[in-house]
Amino acid sequence: MTHIASNGPEALEKAHLRIGFVALSDAAPLIAAKVLEFGHRHGLTLELCRQPSWAAVRDKLISGEIDCAHALYGLVYGVELGIGGPRDEMAVLMVLNRNGQAITLSSRLAGALDAEGDLKAALATLGRPPVFAQTFPTGTHALWLYYWLAMHGVNPREQIESVVIPPPRMVDALEAGTLDGFCAGEPWHAVAEARGAGQTVIATSEIWPDHPEKVLACRRAFVERYPATARALVRTMLEACRWVDAPGHRDEISHWLAKPDALDVPRDLIAPRLVGREGGKRFKDAPLPVAFFGGGAVNYPRVSEGRWFLAQYRRWGLLREAEVPASHDEAIAARINQTALYCEAAAMVDPSWPLPDEAAHVDTFCDDAIRR
Structure with missing residues (x-):
């Protein structure tokens, strides 16, 4: 395999990546990464590929037509388990946003x-x-x-x-x-x-305050074949998420999101809720805004979040205990969520970033349910 020189500390196995996305405001980090070419400093060239639906994202990830994607967290787990469609071994490289x-x-x-x-x-x-x-x-x-x-x-x-x-x-x-x-x-x-x-x-x-939403997803075969490239992509997207979260940049990214090849929606319908100024006509105060970085706290792919999705599949009859016992959930989530790779990539961006203590993390839902 030919290795490609990188501006970073690693030589990459693959330099040109096709990244899928769906027309949503929370695709902002991908749009920023491409417009500002954050990938170049890590040896990557990103090609964004707008998709008409999440089913198209799934199918093109599986076929290899796209390398990675802005994807629903639950889509990744559904494909891993083959619920209602084709099955493949999947990977969550990082969380792209929370709320929104x-x-x-x-x-x-x-x-x-x-x-x-x-x-x-x-x-x-x-x-x-x-x-x-x-x-x-x-x-x-x-x-x-x-x-x-x-x-x-x-x-x-x-x-x-x-x-x-x-x-x-x-x-x-x-x-x-x-x-x-x-x-x-x-x-x-x-x-x-x-x-x-x-x-x-x-x-x-x-x-669910600060719930995980979209993730950077790929097949596990991609991680296994191109580990240095996967780390470079995480570094690129961490920098893009940090840029989008900086003061003033959400208004700026709204201009790019409004363009025909992105969302093709007027900017004045994108910016207010993306920036967090409002949540709708019925809201006296805007709800928690979509978060992309939060000092790095947004992006760690917690294994416990994966367990929550599996528990919800069982709750609604999408996954049967006889097919996948709940005792397997920890192992399934640990296979999908690439926490080690994420930590390696994050340390290459900034060694001082504190990594989350997953064991100490607690979420509280609107009905007072608690998830650890």
Whole structure:
């Protein structure tokens, strides 16, 4: 194998990488990495490949058409387990962002919620099973939606119709009346409100504050074949995440996100929620903003987060104990989440960065559930 010279301390096995992304505001670090060419100092050239859906991201990762991707955390785990689709051995290199997602209801249903004061009663006013959209069957948006519905006494596997729609098409479906609500990332909630199609009723940071969301994903075969390249890519994306989080840069990145080859959405619908100035018309105060770096605290791929996704799959009947015993969850998450590689790459960017103490970490959810 030919090794390629790098500006960093390692020679790379592969210099040109094709990186997939979906049109969402939290693709900001990838857009910044390409526009500012952060990869060049690490010997990498990045080619961004916009994808129409998360299913396309999955299929092109598996086929090798793209090397890595901005991906739903839960997509990676779903593919690893072969839930509802093709299976492959997957890897999470780092977390790209936390928070920044939401649930929007149609204007009709939001009005019924105000009148009834109870979600279950509001859904009953429809006179039919409600239709909610999420972006991938095992993805984060499906799990945030199911968690929120269950908290309000609605069984998401029996009392609603759950459909998969790519994020850019959700507002059209809401406007057409074929959808009663959706869970996705921004800027599509802002677009729905601007078009009068719906209202954002909850931010996902209210369900699980500082929850993990998108990750930098690839097949494990990529890590095994190109370990130095994988470390260089993590270093590149850490620098991009740090840049996006710096004061003033979120407004700047909004200009690039608005361009036709990125989100193709007006900047004034992207910036307010990306920057954290607002969360929607119903919010008196903006919810926790999307976080990309936070001094490095955002990006560590905790094994405990992977265990949470596996537990949710069991909760909703997507994964059977007889197929994958819960006793295997720690090992599965440890295989997927490349914590050692992440630590090596982070130390090469800044040896002084403190690494998280996973054993001491505690998350508290909106219903007072606790995850360690």
